[in-house]
Amino acid sequence: xxxxxxxxxxxxxxxxxxxxxxxxxxxxxxxxxxxxxxxxxxxxxxxxxxxxxxxxxxxxxxxxxxxxxxxxxxxxxxxxxxxxxxxxxxxxxxxxxxxxxxxxxxxxxxxxxxxxxxxxxxxxxxxxxxxxxxxxxxxxxxxxxxxxxxxxxxxxxxxxxxxxxxxxxxxxxxxxxxxxxxxxxxxxxxxxxxxxxxxxxxxxxxxxxxxxxxxxxxxxxxxxxxxxxxxxxxxxxxxxxxxxxxxxxxxxxxxxxxxxxxxxxxxxxxxxxxxxxxxxxxxxxxxxxxxxxxxxxxxxxxxxxxxxxxxxxxxxxxxxxxxxxxxxxxxxxxxxxxxxxxxxxxxxxxxxxxxxxxxxxxxxxxxxxxxxxxxxxxxxxxxxxxxx
Ligand code: C2E
Ligand code: SIN
Ligand code: SIN
Ligand code: FE
Numbered sequence: 001x002x003x004x005x006x007x008x009x010x011x012x013x014x015x016x017x018x019x020x021x022x023x024x025x026x027x028x029x030x031x032x033x034x035x036x037x038x039x040x041x042x043x044x045x046x047x048x049x050x051x052x053x054x055x056x057x058x059x060x061x062x063x064x065x066x067x068x069x070x071x072x073x074x075x076x077x078x079x080x081x082x083x084x085x086x087x088x089x090x091x092x093x094x095x096x097x098x099x100x101x102x103x104x105x106x107x108x109x110x111x112x113x114x115x116x117x118x119x120x121x122x123x124x125x126x127x128x129x130x131x132x133x134x135x136x137x138x139x140x141x142x143x144x145x146x147x148x149x150x151x152x153x154x155x156x157x158x159x160x161x162x163x164x165x166x167x168x169x170x171x172x173x174x175x176x177x178x179x180x181x182x183x184x185x186x187x188x189x190x191x192x193x194x195x196x197x198x199x200x201x202x203x204x205x206x207x208x209x210x211x212x213x214x215x216x217x218x219x220x221x222x223x224x225x226x227x228x229x230x231x232x233x234x235x236x237x238x239x240x241x242x243x244x245x246x247x248x249x250x251x252x253x254x255x256x257x258x259x260x261x262x263x264x265x266x267x268x269x270x271x272x273x274x275x276x277x278x279x280x281x282x283x284x285x286x287x288x289x290x291x292x293x294x295x296x297x298x299x300x301x302x303x304x305x306x307x308x309x310x311x312x313x314x315x316x317x318x319x320x321x322x323x324x325x326x327x328x329x330x331x332x333x334x335x336x337x338x339x340x341x342x343x344x345x346x347x348x349x350x351x352x353x354x355x356x357x358x359x360x361x362x363x364x365x366x367x368x369x370x371x372x373x374x375x376x377x378x379x380x381x382x383x384x385x386x387x388x
Pocket of ligand 1: 259260261262263264265266274304332333336337341342343344
């Protein structure tokens with residue numbers, strides 16, 4: 001028995017570690033409930049999250065008998081909530097923070113004040129009997145959710161049995177680890193959102209003086225990501241390109257309005273100054289440890305290089321040009337061609353496409369142009385999004 005317990009503790013530590021490294025909140029929620037059920041042999045279970053409105057949100061339901069496993073958050077389904085009040089079992093646990101270990105939900109004493117909601121059983125024909133309900137509590141005592149385990153199965157006979165005191169302790173411990181993992185995952189995704197928003201706002205600052213809407217950079221970024229996907233780059237790389245490419249023209253922040261907003265053709269001197277935006281952008285972004293900003297610096301530096309070596313600022317040719325910049329060049333020029341600028345009118349979609357085709361192997365990487373046309377349906381969708 002003792003070695004069984006130490007084995008369980010070992011697994012508990014393992015599970016806790018595994019949970020800590022999961023960054024996707026909905027995957028994490030499913031894992032938490034799955035592991036809690038595996039620990040106790042529970043046939044079914046529900047995970048509820050405490051939401052800001054002070055309610056419990058049905059977040060994961062799993063039931064082996066009904067062959068049912070579903071994460072209900074973040075998938076667009078209609079949220080189902082219950083109150084944090086002592087009238088339901090989960091509500092009572094969320095409100096008090098105490099664990100409930102119920103041998104038989106159909107045999108609750110009148111005096112206990114809560115009742116078992118049998119509507120789910122009635123609807124599905126499932127028969128809930130034993131139940132272990134624990135709070136998910138962070139170290140500072142905040143209750144972030146509730147794990148409700150249903151029908152512990154005896155490991156040998158498979159009969160429905162009660163949840164042992166020992167399992168009660170273990171699941172409580174697992175639930176606390178899960179609460180911490182969940183908080184971390186939420187913080188990470190909030191940080192990522194804040195970071196992504198900050199980058200978009202910075203990019204818009206540069207764009208603002210140029211074409212007074214952020215629509216060009218948003219489209220370029222989404223074209224670039226669509227092309228990267230067509231080239232079968234890993235999804236993490238695609239996400240980085242989506243964000244980093246928004247900063248490709250950040251160096252235009254340093255270009256005077258007299259050049260940037262000049263409706264007539266630039267003089268050769270003015271054009272030379274304009275060309276400095278590539279190196280200026282790279283300098284502005286240089287020296288970061290952050291992989292996305294490093295990629296942004298690379299794109300800013302190289303997005304006006306041409307496949308045949310006639311581009312600027314360095315005249316790189318072919319695969320001397322980083323793939324990210326080869327992609328961004330196609331995305332940027334396509335959108336510039338198909339849009340009106342202070343200095344020119346827009347080409348039709350067909351003419352813009354024709355330009356890319358004609359310039360494959362000259363201005364552009366042939367492979368990247370090919371990838372662009374492979375996702376033409378995505379490109380036209382992105383193009384169709386109205387300017388903001
Ligand atoms: P942008 O307007 O975002 O254009 C980016 C790139 O798209 C250009 O890089 C060029 O490769 C391509 N592109 C844009 N419009 C046309 C076009 O009508 N025909 C062709 N063949 N390609 C086009 P480029 O030329 O190095 O220019 C970089 C930036 O310099 C432009 O960014 C724009 O901000 C500015 N610029 C270029 N020419 C003029 C101009 O005559 N007047 C003004 N005010 N700005 C200019
Ligand atoms: C309750 O906690 O009573 C509601 C959840 C359930 O039906 O199992
Ligand atoms: C193309 O020119 O290859 C297609 C452009 C379009 O979708 O109209
Ligand atoms: Fe540029």
